[in-house]
Amino acid sequence: MSSFLVASGVALLTAALVMTLAALRARQLGRVAVVDVAWGLGFVAVAVVMTAVGTASEGNGPRRWVVLAMVGAWGLRLAWHIRRRALGDHQGKEDPRYEELLGGPLSQVGMGVAVRKVFLVQGFAVWFISIPLQVAAVSDVASWAVVVLGIAVWLLGWIFETVGDAQLAAYKADPDRGPVMDRGLWAWTRHPNYFGDACIWWGLFLAGAAASGWWGLLAVVSPLAMTYFLLFATGARLLERTMMKRPGYPEYAARTSMFFPLPPRRSGAVPASR
Template sequence: MLLDALLLNAAILLAAVLALWAISVRINDVSFIDSFWGAGMAMLAVVSWLQLGPGAGPLTTLIMAMTAALGFRLGIYLLRRWRREGEDQRYARILKKDREAGRFAFAALTKIWLGQAVLLFLVSSPAQVGILASNAGSGPLPPVALAGLALYLLGVFFEWTGDWQLARFKADPANEGKILDTGLWRYTRHPNYFGDCAAWWGIWLCCAGVGWNYALYTLPGPLFLTFTLTKWSGAALLEAGMKKKRGDKYADYIARTSPFIPWPPKRAA
């Protein structure tokens, strides 16, 4: 039953991806895929919850609500950013040669949309499995799930507040060329990425509340997310660009500020 439900989720995700791919071909821009990263995870959580019908217990509903709130908020935030800033230059560089050669549609599907769909399904697996495998009924939430909820709420605070502080900073013309080093950005160079990571580890702990065997099966999800946020397309890629644009200013910020986990800044020598 669990496998059948996951296959249905995969089919729904593929249908959504193909529809969005067709839109991206029509507008000649795939950049809005970033907004689907969060919204797609939320969609899979809601679909998983709906498959249970009346059998959804408190832990099941909690995992769904946690994932939906996290994913839909991120999706709306990134969609608004794309509408405001236009095509993301990362995707423009990836697809430049294919666009010039008239292969944009095929490349957008194979290089961007399908790959992202696989990773999205993997990262959101703790939420999907935690919801679909839950048989907690109406009993109290297990301690590990309460710990997961606490970690999730910490992550949500850092992600949402960090994004809000960054948006306010960018909206002020007086900050042009400056480095945001106040608020949460004083304690970590990436409060939003740290928050997203912590929130998903919290969801994984809630999945462990359903059963540690299910948590073990879905462990690659938060592990991959942690890797991509710290070493691949998240902090590492962003910092490479910031070093080029801000030079010594950003180097000074790096020297005194924790790279990921919040920590008091170092004092100047």
């Protein structure tokens, strides 16, 4: 347990450093939205540091590198995707979500408000969600079967997140697109990227914590918290409030599962797009 406390403390310091750098960059650019890029990079940084911590502890070597590869592949792709999307969607301007959260542009509310409402919260979230990585750094593998299961769940999430993002980008680039994206994975779930993100962290929990024995099961608070935020707090439910105002979206919602992928329901509604 003492090894875990050390790893957890180091993870907290790492998350704080990443968000401090992100805050400094936000001040330089005048945009808080840089924190979205720092989100994925923060987990990669924690995973790298946890691997280093684990090297000096009793943690299982092969599993540490597997977890690092999983986090690295997910976090780096997400950071790259969000940065590219932000440059295209907002063209160097602040994300409207953050202006609403802060109560105005960063230049008006000041960095103190941004640090308190955004960077501190995000830094704590990175530390809390990364608990399975902290467990994996200082523990041996009790069941490689659970590790393999975790990799399979992670891979499912990776496919939904990457393919869903690619399909959405192709939809936006199509001049003949309909009013609502309902193609590919989006015909089975209205939020394939959010579902994929949840699977990523359930997979990391299984491979990194649950496979370590009974005490690692306590880290279930991490994927539970991530799933809650993706589904109810800042993810799907919040986005649905805006999307329901878009023409064709209520009909799309009537035939398509909101989160868990399910076959499209048959209804008498007119299809929202071709």
